[in-house]
Amino acid sequence: MLNILSFLFGLVSLVIVIPATIPFLGWANWLALPLIVIGIIVGQLSSSNSGRNFNLIVLLIAVIRLSLGGGIL
Structure with missing residues (x-):
């Protein structure tokens, strides 16, 4: 049951992280990071x-995007 809950947190975070790869929407990754950690x-x-492991992959995508944008963009 906890594994399914973890997947749900990962999916919600992924829905936030994917549009955040667009320039000037990188700030949305900061909203996704607490969900990913949970x-x-x-x-x-x-x-x-x-x-x-799914959440770690989503975290990797978010952190790479944040580092490319300087943490803000």
């Missing part, structure tokens, strides 16, 4: 790691 924590508590 998803990682919930995924760590579950018996399976697939939800946690």
Whole structure:
């Protein structure tokens, strides 16, 4: 059950992160980061790691986009 909840946090975060790859929408990644961290924590508590791994991939996408935009753009 926790794995499914972790996937849901990851999907909601991914819906925020994908449009945030457009220039001048990078600030939306800052909204997604707390959801991603919550998803990682919930995924760590579950018996399976697939939800946690999905959230880590979404986190990687968000962090790369933030680093390319200088953290703001």
